[in-house]
Amino acid sequence: MQKTAAILAIGDELLSGRTRDANMHYLAGWLTERGVALTEARVVPDDAAMIGEALNALRTRYDYVFTSGGIGPTHDDITVDAIAAALGVKVIENPQAAAMVRAYYGGRGIDVTPARLRMARTPEGAELINNPVSGAPGVRIENIFVMAGVPRIFQAMLNAIEGAIEHGEVIHSCAATARNLPESMLADQLRDIQAALKGVTLGSYPIDGDEMGVTIVARSQNMAIADQAINAVAAAMRALGAEPEMEDRK
Amino acid sequence: MQKTAAILAIGDELLSGRTRDANMHYLAGWLTERGVALTEARVVPDDAAMIGEALNALRTRYDYVFTSGGIGPTHDDITVDAIAAALGVKVIENPQAAAMVRAYYGGRGIDVTPARLRMARTPEGAELINNPVSGAPGVRIENIFVMAGVPRIFQAMLNAIEGAIEHGEVIHSCAATARNLPESMLADQLRDIQAALKGVTLGSYPIDGDEMGVTIVARSQNMAIADQAINAVAAAMRALGAEPEMEDRK
Numbered sequence: 001m002q003k004t005a006a007i008l009a010i011g012d013e014l015l016s017g018r019t020r021d022a023n024m025h026y027l028a029g030w031l032t033e034r035g036v037a038l039t040e041a042r043v044v045p046d047d048a049a050m051i052g053e054a055l056n057a058l059r060t061r062y063d064y065v066f067t068s069g070g071i072g073p074t075h076d077d078i079t080v081d082a083i084a085a086a087l088g089v090k091v092i093e094n095p096q097a098a099a100m101v102r103a104y105y106g107g108r109g110i111d112v113t114p115a116r117l118r119m120a121r122t123p124e125g126a127e128l129i130n131n132p133v134s135g136a137p138g139v140r141i142e143n144i145f146v147m148a149g150v151p152r153i154f155q156a157m158l159n160a161i162e163g164a165i166e167h168g169e170v171i172h173s174c175a176a177t178a179r180n181l182p183e184s185m186l187a188d189q190l191r192d193i194q195a196a197l198k199g200v201t202l203g204s205y206p207i208d209g210d211e212m213g214v215t216i217v218a219r220s221q222n223m224a225i226a227d228q229a230i231n232a233v234a235a236a237m238r239a240l241g242a243e244p245e246m247e248d249r250k
Numbered sequence: 251m252q253k254t255a256a257i258l259a260i261g262d263e264l265l266s267g268r269t270r271d272a273n274m275h276y277l278a279g280w281l282t283e284r285g286v287a288l289t290e291a292r293v294v295p296d297d298a299a300m301i302g303e304a305l306n307a308l309r310t311r312y313d314y315v316f317t318s319g320g321i322g323p324t325h326d327d328i329t330v331d332a333i334a335a336a337l338g339v340k341v342i343e344n345p346q347a348a349a350m351v352r353a354y355y356g357g358r359g360i361d362v363t364p365a366r367l368r369m370a371r372t373p374e375g376a377e378l379i380n381n382p383v384s385g386a387p388g389v390r391i392e393n394i395f396v397m398a399g400v401p402r403i404f405q406a407m408l409n410a411i412e413g414a415i416e417h418g419e420v421i422h423s424c425a426a427t428a429r430n431l432p433e434s435m436l437a438d439q440l441r442d443i444q445a446a447l448k449g450v451t452l453g454s455y456p457i458d459g460d461e462m463g464v465t466i467v468a469r470s471q472n473m474a475i476a477d478q479a480i481n482a483v484a485a486a487m488r489a490l491g492a493e494p495e496m497e498d499r500k
Contacts (some may be wrong), residue, residue, distance in 0.1 A: 011453075012451070012453055012469075013453055013455060013467065014278070014291075015278055015287075015288045015289065015290075015291065016278060016279075016282050016288070016421070016423070016469070017275060017276075017278035017279030017280075017281075017282045017288075018423070018467060019455070020275040021274070021275070024271070024293070025267060025270040025271070026267075028264070028265055028266060028267035029267030030267075031267075032266050032267045037265075038265045038266070038267075039265065039295065039300075040265075040292065040293065040294055040300070041264075041265065041291075041292065041293035042290070042291065042292050042293075043274070043290065043291035043292075044290055045289065046453075050289075050290070072433055072434075072454065072456065073433060073434035073437045074433055074434075074436070074437045074440055074441075074454035075437065075440055075441045075444055075452070075454075076451075076452065076453050076454055077454075110432075113434065113435075113437075113438075114438075115434045115435075115437030115438055116434045118434075118437070119434070134456075150456050150458050151458050152458055171266070173266070173268070182360075183322055183323060183324055184322075184323035184324075184363065184365045184366045184368075184369070185363075185365075186324070187323045187324045187325065187363075187365030187368070188363075188364075188365055190324055190325055191324075191325045194325055201262070201326075202325070202326065203261075203262055203263055203296075203326050204322065204324035204325075204326055204327075205263060205269070206322065206384075206400050208400050208401050208402055209402055217263065217268060219262075219266070
Protein backbone atom coordinates (compact mmCIF):
# COMPACT_ATOMS: atom_id res chain seq x y z
CA MET A 1 0.00 0.00 0.00
CA GLN A 2 1.42 3.36 -0.97
CA LYS A 3 1.59 6.13 1.60
CA THR A 4 -0.06 9.39 0.61
CA ALA A 5 1.19 12.93 1.01
CA ALA A 6 0.19 16.55 0.53
CA ILE A 7 2.10 19.80 0.31
CA LEU A 8 0.95 23.11 1.75
CA ALA A 9 2.98 25.94 0.22
CA ILE A 10 2.72 29.12 2.26
CA GLY A 11 3.45 32.66 1.10
CA ASP A 12 1.86 35.83 -0.25
CA GLU A 13 4.59 35.97 -2.90
CA LEU A 14 3.38 32.72 -4.50
CA LEU A 15 -0.13 34.11 -4.98
CA SER A 16 0.89 37.61 -6.11
CA GLY A 17 2.81 36.23 -9.05
CA ARG A 18 6.13 37.48 -7.72
CA THR A 19 7.58 34.02 -7.09
CA ARG A 20 6.90 30.82 -8.99
CA ASP A 21 6.69 27.94 -6.54
CA ALA A 22 9.34 25.31 -7.16
CA ASN A 23 8.92 23.08 -4.14
CA MET A 24 5.73 21.32 -5.14
CA HIS A 25 7.24 20.08 -8.38
CA TYR A 26 10.46 19.02 -6.69
CA LEU A 27 8.61 17.21 -3.90
CA ALA A 28 6.36 15.47 -6.43
CA GLY A 29 9.34 13.92 -8.18
CA TRP A 30 11.09 13.09 -4.90
CA LEU A 31 8.05 11.28 -3.50
CA THR A 32 7.32 9.46 -6.77
CA GLU A 33 10.85 8.02 -6.71
CA ARG A 34 10.13 6.70 -3.21
CA GLY A 35 6.76 5.18 -4.00
CA VAL A 36 4.78 7.78 -2.06
CA ALA A 37 1.73 9.33 -3.75
CA LEU A 38 1.57 13.11 -3.64
CA THR A 39 -2.21 13.44 -3.73
CA GLU A 40 -3.00 17.09 -3.14
CA ALA A 41 -1.29 20.46 -3.05
CA ARG A 42 -2.51 23.74 -1.66
CA VAL A 43 -1.09 27.24 -1.66
CA VAL A 44 -2.25 29.77 0.94
CA PRO A 45 -1.08 33.27 1.92
CA ASP A 46 0.76 34.20 5.13
CA ASP A 47 -2.51 34.10 7.06
CA ALA A 48 -2.73 32.09 10.26
CA ALA A 49 -6.39 31.09 9.89
CA MET A 50 -5.94 29.92 6.31
CA ILE A 51 -2.76 28.02 7.14
CA GLY A 52 -4.48 26.33 10.08
CA GLU A 53 -7.58 25.36 8.18
CA ALA A 54 -5.65 23.89 5.26
CA LEU A 55 -3.27 22.08 7.58
CA ASN A 56 -6.06 20.48 9.56
CA ALA A 57 -7.79 19.34 6.37
CA LEU A 58 -4.61 17.80 4.98
CA ARG A 59 -3.06 16.24 8.10
CA THR A 60 -6.13 14.15 8.85
CA ARG A 61 -6.42 12.92 5.30
CA TYR A 62 -2.87 12.09 4.23
CA ASP A 63 -0.04 10.11 5.77
CA TYR A 64 2.46 12.96 5.40
CA VAL A 65 2.03 16.71 5.09
CA PHE A 66 4.91 18.93 3.98
CA THR A 67 4.73 22.67 4.43
CA SER A 68 7.07 25.12 2.74
CA GLY A 69 7.69 28.74 3.63
CA GLY A 70 7.27 31.17 6.49
CA ILE A 71 9.82 29.82 8.96
CA GLY A 72 12.42 32.59 8.73
CA PRO A 73 13.32 35.32 11.21
CA THR A 74 11.09 38.18 10.03
CA HIS A 75 7.66 39.46 11.02
CA ASP A 76 5.96 37.79 8.04
CA ASP A 77 7.18 34.33 9.09
CA ILE A 78 4.14 33.03 10.95
CA THR A 79 4.04 29.38 9.94
CA VAL A 80 5.25 27.95 13.26
CA ASP A 81 2.68 29.91 15.25
CA ALA A 82 -0.11 29.05 12.82
CA ILE A 83 0.70 25.35 12.93
CA ALA A 84 0.93 25.27 16.72
CA ALA A 85 -2.44 27.01 16.94
CA ALA A 86 -3.97 24.52 14.50
CA LEU A 87 -2.67 21.63 16.60
CA GLY A 88 -3.66 23.27 19.87
CA VAL A 89 -0.13 23.25 21.31
CA LYS A 90 2.11 26.01 22.67
CA VAL A 91 5.06 27.58 20.90
CA ILE A 92 8.28 27.30 22.86
CA GLU A 93 11.88 28.34 22.33
CA ASN A 94 13.28 24.92 21.58
CA PRO A 95 16.63 24.56 23.42
CA GLN A 96 18.10 22.26 20.81
CA ALA A 97 17.04 24.58 18.00
CA ALA A 98 18.45 27.57 19.86
CA ALA A 99 21.73 25.71 20.21
CA MET A 100 21.75 25.02 16.46
CA VAL A 101 21.09 28.66 15.64
CA ARG A 102 23.77 29.80 18.11
CA ALA A 103 26.27 27.31 16.73
CA TYR A 104 25.60 28.32 13.13
CA TYR A 105 25.77 32.09 13.61
CA GLY A 106 28.26 32.05 16.47
CA GLY A 107 30.61 29.89 14.42
CA ARG A 108 30.55 32.57 11.71
CA GLY A 109 31.16 35.45 14.12
CA ILE A 110 27.61 36.77 13.68
CA ASP A 111 25.55 38.01 16.64
CA VAL A 112 22.73 35.78 17.79
CA THR A 113 19.98 38.38 17.92
CA PRO A 114 16.41 37.91 19.17
CA ALA A 115 15.31 37.90 15.51
CA ARG A 116 17.63 34.97 14.80
CA LEU A 117 16.44 33.16 17.92
CA ARG A 118 12.93 33.52 16.55
CA MET A 119 13.95 30.71 14.21
CA ALA A 120 14.40 28.48 17.28
CA ARG A 121 10.71 28.69 18.18
CA THR A 122 8.81 25.44 17.61
CA PRO A 123 5.50 23.92 18.55
CA GLU A 124 5.90 22.09 21.86
CA GLY A 125 6.73 18.43 21.30
CA ALA A 126 8.28 18.96 17.88
CA GLU A 127 11.42 17.29 16.60
CA LEU A 128 13.90 19.23 14.49
CA ILE A 129 14.84 18.86 10.84
CA ASN A 130 18.47 19.62 10.19
CA ASN A 131 19.26 22.55 7.88
CA PRO A 132 22.79 22.22 6.55
CA VAL A 133 22.40 25.33 4.37
CA SER A 134 21.56 28.13 6.76
CA GLY A 135 21.41 26.74 10.29
CA ALA A 136 17.81 27.38 11.33
CA PRO A 137 16.11 23.99 11.53
CA GLY A 138 12.80 22.79 10.18
CA VAL A 139 10.28 21.11 12.42
CA ARG A 140 8.55 17.74 12.50
CA ILE A 141 5.44 17.31 14.59
CA GLU A 142 3.02 14.41 14.25
CA ASN A 143 2.83 13.69 10.50
CA ILE A 144 3.77 17.24 9.52
CA PHE A 145 7.14 18.34 8.15
CA VAL A 146 7.56 22.11 8.42
CA MET A 147 10.22 23.21 5.98
CA ALA A 148 11.77 26.30 4.45
CA GLY A 149 10.41 27.97 1.32
CA VAL A 150 13.80 28.70 -0.25
CA PRO A 151 14.15 25.79 -2.70
CA ARG A 152 17.77 25.01 -1.88
CA ILE A 153 16.94 24.74 1.82
CA PHE A 154 13.68 22.85 1.17
CA GLN A 155 15.63 20.28 -0.80
CA ALA A 156 18.33 19.97 1.84
CA MET A 157 15.66 19.41 4.49
CA LEU A 158 14.10 16.66 2.36
CA ASN A 159 17.46 14.91 2.37
CA ALA A 160 17.52 15.28 6.15
CA ILE A 161 14.16 13.50 6.62
CA GLU A 162 14.85 10.69 4.19
CA GLY A 163 14.74 8.11 6.98
CA ALA A 164 11.33 9.27 8.24
CA ILE A 165 9.51 8.49 4.98
CA GLU A 166 8.23 4.97 4.45
CA HIS A 167 8.90 3.90 0.89
CA GLY A 168 6.20 2.16 -1.12
CA GLU A 169 5.91 0.45 -4.45
CA VAL A 170 7.25 2.78 -7.08
CA ILE A 171 4.92 3.71 -9.91
CA HIS A 172 6.79 3.13 -13.12
CA SER A 173 6.06 5.36 -16.05
CA CYS A 174 6.99 5.35 -19.69
CA ALA A 175 5.92 7.62 -22.47
CA ALA A 176 5.46 7.89 -26.21
CA THR A 177 5.31 11.22 -28.04
CA ALA A 178 3.89 11.75 -31.52
CA ARG A 179 4.37 15.05 -33.34
CA ASN A 180 1.69 16.20 -35.74
CA LEU A 181 -0.90 13.91 -34.23
CA PRO A 182 -3.70 15.56 -32.27
CA GLU A 183 -4.67 13.61 -29.17
CA SER A 184 -8.25 13.31 -30.33
CA MET A 185 -7.06 10.92 -33.11
CA LEU A 186 -5.94 8.51 -30.40
CA ALA A 187 -8.85 8.86 -28.01
CA ASP A 188 -10.66 5.64 -28.94
CA GLN A 189 -7.50 3.57 -29.01
CA LEU A 190 -6.40 4.88 -25.60
CA ARG A 191 -9.75 4.02 -24.13
CA ASP A 192 -9.51 0.47 -25.51
CA ILE A 193 -5.93 -0.06 -24.30
CA GLN A 194 -6.82 1.29 -20.86
CA ALA A 195 -9.83 -1.03 -20.67
CA ALA A 196 -7.89 -4.11 -21.82
CA LEU A 197 -4.99 -3.82 -19.39
CA LYS A 198 -5.54 -3.93 -15.64
CA GLY A 199 -3.34 -1.91 -13.32
CA VAL A 200 -2.20 0.72 -15.77
CA THR A 201 -3.21 4.37 -16.09
CA LEU A 202 -2.82 6.19 -19.39
CA GLY A 203 -2.49 9.96 -19.41
CA SER A 204 -2.73 12.04 -22.57
CA TYR A 205 -0.97 15.41 -22.68
CA PRO A 206 -0.98 17.77 -25.64
CA ILE A 207 2.40 19.31 -26.28
CA ASP A 208 2.42 22.94 -25.24
CA GLY A 209 3.00 25.31 -28.13
CA ASP A 210 2.17 22.55 -30.59
CA GLU A 211 -1.34 21.37 -29.94
CA MET A 212 -1.10 18.94 -32.83
CA GLY A 213 1.32 16.74 -30.92
CA VAL A 214 0.72 14.60 -27.88
CA THR A 215 2.61 12.68 -25.21
CA ILE A 216 0.98 9.56 -23.81
CA VAL A 217 2.21 8.38 -20.41
CA ALA A 218 1.56 4.89 -19.05
CA ARG A 219 1.89 4.46 -15.29
CA SER A 220 1.82 1.18 -13.39
CA GLN A 221 3.32 -0.49 -10.36
CA ASN A 222 4.11 -3.30 -12.78
CA MET A 223 6.82 -2.30 -15.22
CA ALA A 224 5.89 -5.04 -17.70
CA ILE A 225 2.31 -3.81 -17.91
CA ALA A 226 3.42 -0.21 -18.35
CA ASP A 227 5.67 -1.39 -21.19
CA GLN A 228 2.88 -3.42 -22.74
CA ALA A 229 0.54 -0.44 -22.63
CA ILE A 230 2.99 2.02 -24.12
CA ASN A 231 3.91 -0.41 -26.88
CA ALA A 232 0.23 -0.70 -27.76
CA VAL A 233 0.01 3.11 -27.80
CA ALA A 234 3.08 3.32 -30.03
CA ALA A 235 1.53 0.82 -32.43
CA ALA A 236 -1.64 2.92 -32.56
CA MET A 237 0.46 5.99 -33.32
CA ARG A 238 2.27 4.19 -36.14
CA ALA A 239 -1.05 3.00 -37.56
CA LEU A 240 -1.96 6.68 -37.89
CA GLY A 241 1.26 7.44 -39.75
CA ALA A 242 3.21 8.96 -36.84
CA GLU A 243 6.63 7.86 -35.68
CA PRO A 244 6.54 7.82 -31.86
CA GLU A 245 9.49 9.00 -29.80
CA MET A 246 9.75 6.63 -26.85
CA GLU A 247 10.86 7.75 -23.43
CA ASP A 248 12.72 5.31 -21.23
CA ARG A 249 10.73 3.98 -18.39
CA LYS A 250 11.61 5.04 -14.89
CA MET B 251 -13.07 46.25 -2.46
CA GLN B 252 -10.92 43.75 -4.33
CA LYS B 253 -12.49 40.64 -5.78
CA THR B 254 -10.96 37.34 -4.69
CA ALA B 255 -10.08 34.32 -6.77
CA ALA B 256 -8.79 30.76 -6.54
CA ILE B 257 -7.28 28.34 -9.01
CA LEU B 258 -7.91 24.59 -9.04
CA ALA B 259 -5.27 22.89 -11.18
CA ILE B 260 -6.31 19.39 -12.20
CA GLY B 261 -4.07 16.58 -13.38
CA ASP B 262 -2.20 13.48 -12.25
CA GLU B 263 0.85 14.71 -14.14
CA LEU B 264 1.19 17.75 -11.87
CA LEU B 265 1.36 15.55 -8.76
CA SER B 266 3.60 12.85 -10.19
CA GLY B 267 6.34 15.35 -10.92
CA ARG B 268 6.11 14.82 -14.67
CA THR B 269 4.79 18.32 -15.42
CA ARG B 270 5.54 21.54 -13.56
CA ASP B 271 2.37 23.61 -13.36
CA ALA B 272 2.71 26.96 -15.07
CA ASN B 273 -0.86 28.23 -14.98
CA MET B 274 -1.03 29.20 -11.32
CA HIS B 275 1.94 31.51 -11.62
CA TYR B 276 0.68 33.04 -14.85
CA LEU B 277 -2.81 33.57 -13.44
CA ALA B 278 -1.37 35.11 -10.27
CA GLY B 279 0.40 37.82 -12.25
CA TRP B 280 -2.57 38.35 -14.57
CA LEU B 281 -5.00 38.83 -11.68
CA THR B 282 -2.59 41.06 -9.73
CA GLU B 283 -2.39 43.40 -12.73
CA ARG B 284 -6.19 43.63 -12.67
CA GLY B 285 -6.53 44.26 -8.95
CA VAL B 286 -7.99 40.83 -8.19
CA ALA B 287 -6.54 38.91 -5.23
CA LEU B 288 -5.59 35.30 -5.96
CA THR B 289 -6.13 33.93 -2.47
CA GLU B 290 -5.82 30.17 -2.71
CA ALA B 291 -4.59 27.51 -5.09
CA ARG B 292 -5.18 23.79 -5.05
CA VAL B 293 -3.91 20.93 -7.17
CA VAL B 294 -5.84 17.66 -7.33
CA PRO B 295 -5.54 14.51 -9.48
CA ASP B 296 -7.94 13.46 -12.26
CA ASP B 297 -10.40 12.17 -9.67
CA ALA B 298 -14.03 13.28 -9.85
CA ALA B 299 -14.67 13.23 -6.11
CA MET B 300 -11.56 15.25 -5.31
CA ILE B 301 -12.28 17.75 -8.09
CA GLY B 302 -15.85 18.18 -6.87
CA GLU B 303 -14.95 18.60 -3.24
CA ALA B 304 -12.26 21.18 -3.94
CA LEU B 305 -14.48 23.04 -6.38
CA ASN B 306 -17.34 23.27 -3.91
CA ALA B 307 -15.01 24.57 -1.20
CA LEU B 308 -13.54 27.23 -3.47
CA ARG B 309 -16.60 28.43 -5.39
CA THR B 310 -18.49 29.31 -2.23
CA ARG B 311 -15.57 31.18 -0.75
CA TYR B 312 -14.11 33.21 -3.62
CA ASP B 313 -15.58 35.51 -6.25
CA TYR B 314 -13.95 33.67 -9.13
CA VAL B 315 -12.65 30.12 -9.50
CA PHE B 316 -10.43 29.13 -12.40
CA THR B 317 -9.82 25.49 -13.19
CA SER B 318 -7.08 24.26 -15.51
CA GLY B 319 -6.75 20.87 -17.13
CA GLY B 320 -8.80 17.84 -18.04
CA ILE B 321 -11.03 19.26 -20.78
CA GLY B 322 -9.54 17.51 -23.79
CA PRO B 323 -10.90 14.64 -25.90
CA THR B 324 -9.41 11.61 -24.15
CA HIS B 325 -10.64 9.20 -21.45
CA ASP B 326 -8.64 10.95 -18.71
CA ASP B 327 -10.38 14.28 -19.35
CA ILE B 328 -13.08 14.19 -16.69
CA THR B 329 -13.19 17.80 -15.50
CA VAL B 330 -16.49 18.73 -17.19
CA ASP B 331 -18.29 15.72 -15.75
CA ALA B 332 -16.80 16.26 -12.30
CA ILE B 333 -17.82 19.92 -12.25
CA ALA B 334 -21.34 19.21 -13.46
CA ALA B 335 -21.69 16.56 -10.74
CA ALA B 336 -20.42 19.00 -8.10
CA LEU B 337 -22.97 21.58 -9.22
CA GLY B 338 -25.76 19.03 -9.52
CA VAL B 339 -26.42 19.75 -13.20
CA LYS B 340 -26.49 17.51 -16.27
CA VAL B 341 -23.80 17.28 -18.94
CA ILE B 342 -25.11 18.04 -22.42
CA GLU B 343 -23.62 18.22 -25.89
CA ASN B 344 -23.62 21.98 -26.24
CA PRO B 345 -24.80 22.87 -29.77
CA GLN B 346 -22.73 26.03 -29.95
CA ALA B 347 -19.63 24.18 -28.75
CA ALA B 348 -20.26 21.39 -31.24
CA ALA B 349 -20.47 23.99 -33.99
CA MET B 350 -17.15 25.48 -32.86
CA VAL B 351 -15.46 22.08 -32.85
CA ARG B 352 -16.97 21.23 -36.27
CA ALA B 353 -15.87 24.58 -37.70
CA TYR B 354 -12.34 24.27 -36.34
CA TYR B 355 -11.69 20.69 -37.48
CA GLY B 356 -13.90 20.80 -40.56
CA GLY B 357 -12.12 23.94 -41.74
CA ARG B 358 -8.83 22.03 -41.55
CA GLY B 359 -10.15 18.99 -43.42
CA ILE B 360 -10.05 16.84 -40.27
CA ASP B 361 -12.87 14.43 -39.42
CA VAL B 362 -15.13 15.42 -36.55
CA THR B 363 -15.05 12.18 -34.59
CA PRO B 364 -17.07 11.32 -31.46
CA ALA B 365 -13.83 11.83 -29.48
CA ARG B 366 -13.56 15.39 -30.80
CA LEU B 367 -17.21 16.04 -30.08
CA ARG B 368 -16.51 14.97 -26.52
CA MET B 369 -14.92 18.43 -26.23
CA ALA B 370 -18.36 19.96 -26.95
CA ARG B 371 -19.84 18.49 -23.77
CA THR B 372 -20.60 21.10 -21.12
CA PRO B 373 -22.58 21.37 -17.90
CA GLU B 374 -26.13 22.43 -18.75
CA GLY B 375 -26.48 26.19 -18.54
CA ALA B 376 -22.82 26.94 -19.22
CA GLU B 377 -21.49 29.68 -21.46
CA LEU B 378 -18.48 29.06 -23.67
CA ILE B 379 -14.98 30.50 -23.52
CA ASN B 380 -13.44 30.97 -26.92
CA ASN B 381 -10.28 29.00 -27.71
CA PRO B 382 -8.43 30.60 -30.62
CA VAL B 383 -5.59 28.10 -30.35
CA SER B 384 -7.18 24.71 -30.82
CA GLY B 385 -10.90 25.14 -31.28
CA ALA B 386 -12.42 23.30 -28.34
CA PRO B 387 -13.89 25.93 -26.03
CA GLY B 388 -13.61 26.40 -22.29
CA VAL B 389 -16.70 26.74 -20.14
CA ARG B 390 -18.05 29.35 -17.79
CA ILE B 391 -20.75 28.38 -15.33
CA GLU B 392 -21.71 30.48 -12.31
CA ASN B 393 -18.44 31.94 -10.99
CA ILE B 394 -16.33 29.11 -12.41
CA PHE B 395 -14.07 29.36 -15.46
CA VAL B 396 -13.17 25.92 -16.77
CA MET B 397 -10.06 26.21 -18.88
CA ALA B 398 -7.43 24.12 -20.63
CA GLY B 399 -4.29 22.87 -18.93
CA VAL B 400 -1.95 23.53 -21.84
CA PRO B 401 -0.42 26.89 -20.88
CA ARG B 402 -0.72 28.49 -24.30
CA ILE B 403 -4.43 27.65 -24.45
CA PHE B 404 -4.98 28.60 -20.80
CA GLN B 405 -3.50 32.02 -21.51
CA ALA B 406 -5.54 32.49 -24.67
CA MET B 407 -8.70 31.65 -22.73
CA LEU B 408 -7.78 34.24 -20.10
CA ASN B 409 -7.66 36.84 -22.85
CA ALA B 410 -11.07 35.67 -23.99
CA ILE B 411 -12.67 36.23 -20.56
CA GLU B 412 -11.05 39.60 -19.93
CA GLY B 413 -14.44 41.33 -19.97
CA ALA B 414 -15.95 39.01 -17.38
CA ILE B 415 -13.48 39.94 -14.63
CA GLU B 416 -14.24 42.98 -12.50
CA HIS B 417 -11.07 44.96 -11.95
CA GLY B 418 -10.21 46.28 -8.51
CA GLU B 419 -7.61 48.53 -6.99
CA VAL B 420 -4.23 47.33 -8.08
CA ILE B 421 -1.75 46.44 -5.36
CA HIS B 422 1.47 48.24 -6.17
CA SER B 423 4.72 46.62 -5.21
CA CYS B 424 8.30 47.72 -5.13
CA ALA B 425 11.35 45.92 -3.91
CA ALA B 426 14.85 46.37 -2.57
CA THR B 427 17.49 43.65 -2.69
CA ALA B 428 20.63 43.51 -0.57
CA ARG B 429 23.37 41.00 -1.29
CA ASN B 430 25.45 39.69 1.59
CA LEU B 431 22.88 40.74 4.14
CA PRO B 432 20.97 37.97 5.90
CA GLU B 433 17.31 38.82 6.42
CA SER B 434 17.62 38.34 10.17
CA MET B 435 19.78 41.52 10.31
CA LEU B 436 16.76 43.48 9.11
CA ALA B 437 14.04 41.80 11.12
CA ASP B 438 13.66 44.48 13.81
CA GLN B 439 13.74 47.35 11.31
CA LEU B 440 11.14 45.67 9.10
CA ARG B 441 8.85 45.18 12.06
CA ASP B 442 9.20 48.86 12.98
CA ILE B 443 8.59 50.11 9.43
CA GLN B 444 5.59 47.84 9.06
CA ALA B 445 4.16 49.10 12.36
CA ALA B 446 4.73 52.77 11.53
CA LEU B 447 3.08 52.77 8.10
CA LYS B 448 -0.55 51.86 7.67
CA GLY B 449 -1.74 50.10 4.53
CA VAL B 450 1.53 48.52 3.52
CA THR B 451 2.68 44.92 3.74
CA LEU B 452 6.36 44.06 3.83
CA GLY B 453 7.53 40.66 2.69
CA SER B 454 11.04 39.35 3.26
CA TYR B 455 12.44 36.75 0.87
CA PRO B 456 15.89 35.21 1.13
CA ILE B 457 17.58 34.89 -2.23
CA ASP B 458 17.67 31.27 -3.32
CA GLY B 459 21.15 29.90 -3.69
CA ASP B 460 22.52 32.77 -1.64
CA GLU B 461 20.89 32.68 1.76
CA MET B 462 22.96 35.67 2.85
CA GLY B 463 21.00 38.00 0.59
CA VAL B 464 17.42 39.15 0.83
CA THR B 465 14.72 40.87 -1.21
CA ILE B 466 12.20 43.01 0.65
CA VAL B 467 8.92 43.69 -1.13
CA ALA B 468 6.52 46.47 -0.10
CA ARG B 469 2.92 46.09 -1.28
CA SER B 470 0.21 48.69 -0.98
CA GLN B 471 -2.83 50.01 -2.82
CA ASN B 472 -1.21 53.41 -2.29
CA MET B 473 1.89 53.79 -4.43
CA ALA B 474 3.27 56.63 -2.30
CA ILE B 475 3.12 54.51 0.85
CA ALA B 476 4.77 51.58 -0.88
CA ASP B 477 7.54 53.96 -1.99
CA GLN B 478 7.88 55.40 1.48
CA ALA B 479 8.17 51.94 3.00
CA ILE B 480 10.75 50.67 0.53
CA ASN B 481 12.82 53.82 0.93
CA ALA B 482 12.86 53.23 4.68
CA VAL B 483 13.93 49.64 4.04
CA ALA B 484 16.68 50.82 1.69
CA ALA B 485 17.92 53.25 4.34
CA ALA B 486 18.03 50.42 6.88
CA MET B 487 20.02 48.32 4.41
CA ARG B 488 22.51 51.14 3.85
CA ALA B 489 22.87 51.62 7.60
CA LEU B 490 24.05 48.00 7.72
CA GLY B 491 26.63 48.64 5.03
CA ALA B 492 24.71 47.12 2.09
CA GLU B 493 23.98 48.85 -1.20
CA PRO B 494 20.35 48.03 -2.09
CA GLU B 495 19.31 47.30 -5.66
CA MET B 496 15.93 48.93 -6.14
CA GLU B 497 13.24 47.42 -8.33
CA ASP B 498 10.85 49.72 -10.13
CA ARG B 499 7.42 49.80 -8.67
CA LYS B 500 4.59 48.26 -10.62
